[in-house]
Amino acid sequence: MIRRSNEPFLWFLFSAGGVVAAFLMPALLFLNGLAFPLGWLTPSRYENTLILVKHPITRLLLFVMCSLPLFHWAHRFRFTLYDGLQIKHLNEVISFLCYGGAIGGTALAGYLLWNIP
Amino acid sequence: MNQTPAYTTHHPRWYRTRVSTYWWSRKWAYFRFIVRELTSIAVAYFVVLTLMQIHALRQGAEAYAEFQEWLRRPFLITLNAISLFFVLYHAITWFNLAPKAIAARFRGKRIPDVLITASNYGAWLAVSAGLVWLLSGG
Numbered sequence: 001m002i003r004r005s006n007e008p009f010l011w012f013l014f015s016a017g018g019v020v021a022a023f024l025m026p027a028l029l030f031l032n033g034l035a036f037p038l039g040w041l042t043p044s045r046y047e048n049t050l051i052l053v054k055h056p057i058t059r060l061l062l063f064v065m066c067s068l069p070l071f072h073w074a075h076r077f078r079f080t081l082y083d084g085l086q087i088k089h090l091n092e093v094i095s096f097l098c099y100g101g102a103i104g105g106t107a108l109a110g111y112l113l114w115n116i117p
Numbered sequence: 118m119n120q121t122p123a124y125t126t127h128h129p130r131w132y133r134t135r136v137s138t139y140w141w142s143r144k145w146a147y148f149r150f151i152v153r154e155l156t157s158i159a160v161a162y163f164v165v166l167t168l169m170q171i172h173a174l175r176q177g178a179e180a181y182a183e184f185q186e187w188l189r190r191p192f193l194i195t196l197n198a199i200s201l202f203f204v205l206y207h208a209i210t211w212f213n214l215a216p217k218a219i220a221a222r223f224r225g226k227r228i229p230d231v232l233i234t235a236s237n238y239g240a241w242l243a244v245s246a247g248l249v250w251l252l253s254g255g
Contacts, residue, residue, distance in 0.1 A: 021160045022208040027245035029204055033197025037188040041253040046178045069160045076157035112171045
């Protein structure tokens, strides 16, 4: 019997997360992390931001933007530790913490975005 | 493979030179590789920051204003500037590798790498401009 590897599926999540992170994160981090706090640009008002985030499409996009990049991180960070620090004997623990963290983060994102009061 | 094989007279030890933990510091290309690998930390950090922002948004106008004030701390500005560098590094290396992943064909001919890279950068620029337009303003 052939034992199926789940590596292709994890790689797919890694790849999809990489695309999402590459397209969305630089602009969002620039805005929220530098441009707004330093006053280069004015953020939209709380009420408008709330209306935007409450929209189902925005919530779905935010969920995807949180979940997939976490799996991207889990996969890549696992191999960074594997190759960089050569701690192969901790492989199971590292996998558990990485993918577990991604699953936990996904659940938290789902909880926060499911309904916004 | 067994990490600690039992050595017997008839089963000699494998000859494997130990690779230094700092192997990536020897060569510029190796160093760039490890920097690319480390970008995943910034990606995860940004997700955490986003979740905190959504949490603050849910708490109400006051909590959200507090969150925005918190982002003005010099420590956070520095952290976010460093993270932005890593996230940009991720995006650029990702788009540059796109032609290797997308082997698209048109009328039997492979679409040139430059075209795939350029269209990725174009789409990235459009999405980024759209986000700036959507999130800033009075």
